[in-house]
Amino acid sequence: MPKYLLLKHYRGGPTPYRPVPPMDQWAPEDVEAHMAFLRHVGELLEKNGEYVDGQALTPARTWVRYGGPDAAPVITDGPLPETSDLVAGWYMIDVESYERAVELAAYVSSEPGPGGEPLYEWIDIREVMSEAPPED
Amino acid sequence: MIGDPARGLDEGALRALVPRVLAGLVRRGEDFDAAEDALQEALLEALRVWPEHPPRDPRAWLATVATRRLVDARRSAAARHRREETTYAEPRPTATEEGDDTLLLLFCCCHPDLAPASQVALTLRAVGGLTTREIADAFYVPEATMAQRISRAKLTLRGRRLDQPGDLAVVLRVLYLVYTAGHAGRVDVAGEAIRLARQLTLATEEPEARGLLALMLLNHARLPARLDSEDRIVTLDRQDRSLWDTREIAEGVRVLQSALAVRTEERRPGRYQVEAAIAALHDDAASAEETDWPQILAWYDDLVALTDDPVRQDPAAVLGRAVAVGHVLGALAGLRETDRLREVLGERHRWHAVRGYLYELSGDLPAAATAYAKAADRAINVAERDHLVRQAARARAAWL
Numbered sequence: 001m002p003k004y005l006l007l008k009h010y011r012g013g014p015t016p017y018r019p020v021p022p023m024d025q026w027a028p029e030d031v032e033a034h035m036a037f038l039r040h041v042g043e044l045l046e047k048n049g050e051y052v053d054g055q056a057l058t059p060a061r062t063w064v065r066y067g068g069p070d071a072a073p074v075i076t077d078g079p080l081p082e083t084s085d086l087v088a089g090w091y092m093i094d095v096e097s098y099e100r101a102v103e104l105a106a107y108v109s110s111e112p113g114p115g116g117e118p119l120y121e122w123i124d125i126r127e128v129m130s131e132a133p134p135e136d
Numbered sequence: 137m138i139g140d141p142a143r144g145l146d147e148g149a150l151r152a153l154v155p156r157v158l159a160g161l162v163r164r165g166e167d168f169d170a171a172e173d174a175l176q177e178a179l180l181e182a183l184r185v186w187p188e189h190p191p192r193d194p195r196a197w198l199a200t201v202a203t204r205r206l207v208d209a210r211r212s213a214a215a216r217h218r219r220e221e222t223t224y225a226e227p228r229p230t231a232t233e234e235g236d237d238t239l240l241l242l243f244c245c246c247h248p249d250l251a252p253a254s255q256v257a258l259t260l261r262a263v264g265g266l267t268t269r270e271i272a273d274a275f276y277v278p279e280a281t282m283a284q285r286i287s288r289a290k291l292t293l294r295g296r297r298l299d300q301p302g303d304l305a306v307v308l309r310v311l312y313l314v315y316t317a318g319h320a321g322r323v324d325v326a327g328e329a330i331r332l333a334r335q336l337t338l339a340t341e342e343p344e345a346r347g348l349l350a351l352m353l354l355n356h357a358r359l360p361a362r363l364d365s366e367d368r369i370v371t372l373d374r375q376d377r378s379l380w381d382t383r384e385i386a387e388g389v390r391v392l393q394s395a396l397a398v399r400t401e402e403r404r405p406g407r408y409q410v411e412a413a414i415a416a417l418h419d420d421a422a423s424a425e426e427t428d429w430p431q432i433l434a435w436y437d438d439l440v441a442l443t444d445d446p447v448r449q450d451p452a453a454v455l456g457r458a459v460a461v462g463h464v465l466g467a468l469a470g471l472r473e474t475d476r477l478r479e480v481l482g483e484r485h486r487w488h489a490v491r492g493y494l495y496e497l498s499g500d501l502p503a504a505a506t507a508y509a510k511a512a513d514r515a516i517n518v519a520e521r522d523h524l525v526r527q528a529a530r531a532r533a534a535w536l
Contacts, residue, residue, distance in 0.1 A: 022509070023525050023529070024505065024508065024509040024512060024525050024528035024529055024532070025509075025528075025532060026529055027529065027533060028526065028529045028530050028533050031526055032526070035522055036366070039366070039367075056518050056521070058515070058516055059513060060514070
């Protein structure tokens with residue numbers, strides 16, 4: 001069974017279908033509904049036997065590279081264009097097919113936003129390369 | 137009996153035997169590293185065998201199986217090196233107290249040359265009697281990673297003299313780390329930390345050991361009220377206090393009083409006793425409104441007086457004190473106290489969260505919402521992040 005990452009982004013990706021303010025500016029009941037939905041997604045994936053992993057990332061980002069011999073690593077935390085991708089977290093799922101991954105990603109994207117209306121958030125689907133030995 | 141099949145295996149009782157057996161092996165001259173490995177194997181075998189075949193003398197069973205493993209390991213090592221098997225001294229009969237065993241092992245596991253993560257892992261295995269798998273689960277790392285961390289730690293200890301008294305302050309810090317890390321996995325690691333701290337208090341008269349035990353008990357008592365049915369954080373001022381564990385509170389207060397009883401003018405209470413006293417005052421309030429903030433502030437004054445430059449050396453104490461100042465002298469005075477920490481804690485979520493709380497106390501809801509949102513952006517824990525987003529949304533909704 002193929003594994004997929006369903007990536008959620010703080011920013012980046014196609015133009016938002018439905019631009020919304022940051023969550024701390026939503027009505028409290030909309031925040032609750034959103035968080036309850038995400039809990040439900042995790043539980044659903046586990047119940048289906050499709051859940052592998054789910055993690056959230058903080059928005060802080062540091063870029064690092066080798067500084068050369070005898071030099072400290074080179075670190076930059078900006079300035080980066082506001083349009084650069086910033087991953088917020090992921091579900092890793094183990095599913096029957098690509099079609100099932102798309103179906104689940106679309107379901108995640110239906111998460112309630114302000115006013116209880118779906119967020120229509122773009123979800124980035126990435127297939128995980130298998131480590132199983134190739135068959136003849 | 138530990139392995140009574142009718143009751144299932146009492147893993148707590150099994151784990152409690154580990155430090156005694158291990159200390160016995162180390163005292164008779166076995167290498168700590170090899171003995172600890174052998175005992176871990178014996179422990180895994182006990183978990184497998186005892187439910188069906190409970191031993192008559194569990195401690196002797198563990199010691200025998202671990203010794204057999206040690207002999208096997210030496211035989212194969214000897215064969216590998218084509219060396220003759222050396223003979224080992226017969227075990228010396230000892231009448232050591234259980235506490236001494238625990239202390240000896242804690243000094244090994246909390247050796248100052250080890251990194252904190254290694255001290256914690258080794259303590260949980262060698263003194264706590266947890267399996268590598270259980271420790272790995274508690275820290276969300278693969279079992280192989282945790283096994284490697286433990287074996288590298290033991291490699292670091294090889295050749296060090298381990299029969300000397302170590303640094304008790306490091307042991308206390310490691311146990312507190314175990315306590316604060318303990319919330320995940322199948323095993324209650326926080327409960328394990330409390331058990332270890334309780335054993336430590338049997339081994340040393342140091343009041344700070346009792347202070348630490350009291351602090352853990354007094355905080356642990358509130359655990360049942362800290363999350364609601366949907367795992368949302370419930371802050372102290374909104375907790376259902378009837379859920380608090382009154383038995384743990386009573387024990388914590390008793391332990392704290394016994395520690396504070398030995399204080400003198402020259403020997404003032406250390407930080408764990410002071411923090412326990414603050415926790416006790418919170419636990420003592422029947423409602424948030426009845427909290428004795430002036431006394432809490434007095435203890436915070438003692439806490440920040442323990443370091444020369446509290447803003448840099450103990451910013452968490454200064455931040456906690458700012459909340460107490462906010463309640464005693466007014467929210468704006470509390471906010472002024474947090475200003476002193478801007479340079480040190482200004483990028484930490486807790487600093488913004490405390491400011492959000494104090495702004496809310498002052499009635500400035502827009503500033504509170506902004507501060508909570510900044511805190512949420514900097515949170516490093518999902519439950520806290522979600523909580524802070526909710527606080528921001530709630531403060532904003534109340535003002536709009």
